[in-house]
Amino acid sequence: MSLRTTAEAMEDTSLCEVPRDLMxxxxxxxxxxxxxxxxxxxLRLRTFRTRVEELLGKSAPAxxxxxxxxxxxxxxxxxxxxxxxxxxxxxxxxGKLVGLTRETVNGIxxxxxxxxxxxxxxxxxxxxDAERLKRVR
Numbered sequence: 001m002s003l004r005t006t007a008e009a010m011e012d013t014s015l016c017e018v019p020r021d022l023m024x025x026x027x028x029x030x031x032x033x034x035x036x037x038x039x040x041x042x043l044r045l046r047t048f049r050t051r052v053e054e055l056l057g058k059s060a061p062a063x064x065x066x067x068x069x070x071x072x073x074x075x076x077x078x079x080x081x082x083x084x085x086x087x088x089x090x091x092x093x094x095g096k097l098v099g100l101t102r103e104t105v106n107g108i109x110x111x112x113x114x115x116x117x118x119x120x121x122x123x124x125x126x127x128x129d130a131e132r133l134k135r136v137r
Contacts, residue, residue, distance in 0.1 A: 010087050055099045058137075063098040064108050065136035068118065072127055085125040094120075 018026075027034040054063050068085070076083040091109060092102040112118045117133060119126045127133065 010089065051098075060098075060100055060104055061108050061136050063100065064094065064105060065133040067094060067097050068125060068127065069130065069133055071125065072130070076127070082126055082128040083130060085127070086123070087125070088123055089120075089125065090122065091120070 023037075027037055054066060058066070071085050071087065071089075072083045075085050075087055077086065078084075090102075091105040094109075095102050095105040098105075109118070109120050112133075113120070115129075115132070117127075117129045119128065
């Protein structure tokens with residue numbers, strides 16, 4: 001059975017496909033590699049479980065806030081204006097991350113922009129008040 005996954009790169013990326021039999025052989029022959037792969041699978045499972053819980057139990061603003069805070073954790077750069085997330089991410093892209101329409105994300109982002117919480121354009125997201133985002137329920 002062949003299982004395929006689709007992904008979209010947000011920045012320049014190099015990919016390498018490893019045949020299944022080679023991957024299993026590498027795991028068996030190199031315990032440290034096997035532990036690392038197991039850790040990565042566990043982290044992805046935890047991320048997936050968190051996303052499902054968000055989709056089922058959190059409000060739309062809370063889902064958007066959590067996604068933006070996660071992006072800032074992995075890609076954010078602190079500067080005098082807050083935290084800059086230098087990713088080309090549209091409101092539609094952000095909506096896809098959290099299971100919302102672009103229109104819903106637009107309304108949430110506009111309200112936060114008006115409140116001075118964050119800014120978002122085609123090139124980046126800037127968090128001006130991370131504490132407010134952390135408190136969104």
